[in-house]
Amino acid sequence: MSVLPPVRRDRIVADLPQCFKKEACLHTRDSFHSKVTSACKQQRTGTVGFRISKVIVVGDLSVGKTCMINRFCKDVFDKNYKATIGVDFEMERFEILGVPFSLQLWDTAGQERFKCIASTYYRGAQAIIVTFDLSNISSLEHTKQWLQDALKENDPSSVLLFLVGSKKDLISPSQYALMEQDAIKVAKEMQAEYWSVSSLTGENVKEFFFRVASLTFEASVLAELEKTNARKIGEVVRINSNDRNLYQSSKKNKQKCCQ
Ligand SMILES: Nc1nc2c(ncn2[C@@H]2O[C@H](COP(=O)(O)OP(=O)(O)OP(=O)(O)O)[C@@H](O)[C@H]2O)c(=O)[nH]1
Numbered sequence: 001m002s003v004l005p006p007v008r009r010d011r012i013v014a015d016l017p018q019c020f021k022k023e024a025c026l027h028t029r030d031s032f033h034s035k036v037t038s039a040c041k042q043q044r045t046g047t048v049g050f051r052i053s054k055v056i057v058v059g060d061l062s063v064g065k066t067c068m069i070n071r072f073c074k075d076v077f078d079k080n081y082k083a084t085i086g087v088d089f090e091m092e093r094f095e096i097l098g099v100p101f102s103l104q105l106w107d108t109a110g111q112e113r114f115k116c117i118a119s120t121y122y123r124g125a126q127a128i129i130v131t132f133d134l135s136n137i138s139s140l141e142h143t144k145q146w147l148q149d150a151l152k153e154n155d156p157s158s159v160l161l162f163l164v165g166s167k168k169d170l171i172s173p174s175q176y177a178l179m180e181q182d183a184i185k186v187a188k189e190m191q192a193e194y195w196s197v198s199s200l201t202g203e204n205v206k207e208f209f210f211r212v213a214s215l216t217f218e219a220s221v222l223a224e225l226e227k228t229n230a231r232k233i234g235e236v237v238r239i240n241s242n243d244r245n246l247y248q249s250s251k252k253n254k255q256k257c258c259q
């Protein structure tokens with residue numbers, strides 16, 4: 001009997017959610033990788049369905065990290081600023097291509113004095129979300145440093161990167177267009193996928209987190225399949241080397257026998 005409640009009906013993913021801007025996205029495929037789709041159909045996803053994937057959210061103080069997570073997880077918005085002290089986290093459960101998948105969203109503090117506590121939680125992330133405030137250019141300029149710090153604790157070759165501009169409701173469409181050009185440039189340099197959201201109106205928040213969950217899931221299944229293949233190759237090599245041992249030992253026995 002399962003102790004976990006069923007996954008919410010609005011957390012079920014059947015198709016790959018699309019990226020926000022084709023110029024700055026992790027991949028432009030319309031659907032999940034074919035290996036992933038067939039592994040899910042054949043229930044060959046190993047331990048992915050039992051694991052909890054860690055996602056960390058970093059960025060300057062007051063850029064809206066907590067509000068973005070709260071909008072997605074609790075569908076609330078608080079206009080009063082309450083600094084995050086150290087870290088906080090929320091769990092979100094999804095069902096992707098029929099497989100349960102859990103994300104642990106780590107909300108870290110942007111304030112300098114809490115940074116050293118927060119950075120101790122950076123390790124072991126499958127995805128890093130670097131956030132900036134679309135109405136504050138200096139917060140975009142600081143994103144590279146945030147990423148650099150977060151990558152020190154993680155494997156840059158396997159972690160998925162996202163650059164998110166928040167508070168879209170605060171700027172005009174023409175201001176946004178200018179900001180977006182700069183942000184896309186930064187995202188490309190970082191090799192991150194770019195998104196813009198508003199936690200006040202809710203614009204793009206759900207779409208963004210569904211994309212994060214889906215790409216993290218896809219990467220986890222691909223890694224699991226690779227591990228299984230490596231294990232199979234290892235077994236073949238072991239069997240072959242055992243064969244050789246058998247041959248050698250039988251040869252030895254033979255020699256003994258004839259001596
Ligand atoms: N208009 C508008 N205000 C926002 C939005 N998101 C956050 N805010 C406001 O910005 C302030 C800071 O938001 P937080 O989410 O607490 O910022 P944070 O990045 O978590 O800050 P730290 O925890 O100190 O790192 C709050 O007053 C929010 O109400 C948004 O989308 N639109």
Ligand SMILES: [Mg+2]
Pocket residue numbers: 065066067082083084107108109110
């Ligand atoms: Mg916060």
